[in-house]
Amino acid sequence: MMELLKAIQSRRSIRKFKSNEVPDPVIKELLDAARLAPSGSNLQATRFVVIKSPVERMKLKECTPLPFVAHAPVIIACCIDREGMGNTRVRYRELMEAQAFVGTPLADDPTLMEASAKRRSSMDQAAIKAYLTLNAAIAIEHIVLRAVDLGLGSCWIMMFDSAKTKSMLGLEDRYDVVALLPIGYPDQSPAARPRLPLEELVLKEV
Numbered sequence: 001m002m003e004l005l006k007a008i009q010s011r012r013s014i015r016k017f018k019s020n021e022v023p024d025p026v027i028k029e030l031l032d033a034a035r036l037a038p039s040g041s042n043l044q045a046t047r048f049v050v051i052k053s054p055v056e057r058m059k060l061k062e063c064t065p066l067p068f069v070a071h072a073p074v075i076i077a078c079c080i081d082r083e084g085m086g087n088t089r090v091r092y093r094e095l096m097e098a099q100a101f102v103g104t105p106l107a108d109d110p111t112l113m114e115a116s117a118k119r120r121s122s123m124d125q126a127a128i129k130a131y132l133t134l135n136a137a138i139a140i141e142h143i144v145l146r147a148v149d150l151g152l153g154s155c156w157i158m159m160f161d162s163a164k165t166k167s168m169l170g171l172e173d174r175y176d177v178v179a180l181l182p183i184g185y186p187d188q189s190p191a192a193r194p195r196l197p198l199e200e201l202v203l204k205e206v
């Protein structure tokens with residue numbers, strides 16, 4: 001297994017893939033990395049559609065101006081489940097049973113989580129979408145890094161028509177596609193892309 005630091009350092013956005021198929025057990029490994037990602041209140045409201053069939057991949061060409069996306073042997077459409085917010089209390093109970101909050105005020109004072117659940121139920125659609133998308137991003141990046149670990153390349157794609165993709169995939173209204181992730185064996189080995197120096201990222205130390 002590759003060291004995490006090495007995976008972080010060697011990851012690139014890959015935009016050209018070999019045509020070799022990605023075996024199903026490998027795809028399962030990728031999805032399992034997403035499953036293990038943390039999420040707010042352990043909501044686990046990120047969902048995935050695995051697109052492999054040549055017919056579906058060709059349809060995807062209508063959903064993005066970037067042809068390399070559909071040329072990948074597998075594309076994962078990453079979705080949020082807007083109804084996932086409704087599970088807050090169930091997930092909280094599971095966390096309590098798993099002793100997740102031992103030694104913190106959350107373990108002894110149920111009103112804290114209740115207040116948080118209430119706050120959530122009054123969030124508007126835009127705030128819900130932002131919150132679930134933040135959670136989805138973590139799961140997606142877990143896939144991206146696990147892909148490096150397995151010798152695969154991928155590229156986050158937000159340049160696509162979400163509504164068109166949703167309808168193409170026949171998804172229920174509750175789901176929104178927030179990113180596409182083409183994945184395959186890299187047919188390019190790009191140099192590291194520019195990054196700002198650390199000094200520009202750290203606003204201050206206090």
Ligand SMILES: Cc1cc2nc3c(=O)[nH]c(=O)nc-3n(C[C@H](O)[C@H](O)[C@H](O)COP(=O)(O)O)c2cc1C
Binds near residue numbers: 157158193
């Ligand atoms: C949220 C997000 C959205 C992105 N959307 C696209 C996209 O639509 N098309 C694309 O070619 N690359 C996209 N990228 C890849 C970025 O361009 C890339 O991460 C950045 O240029 C740095 O390059 P690197 O990933 O190789 O380090 C996206 C990346 C992120 C994190």
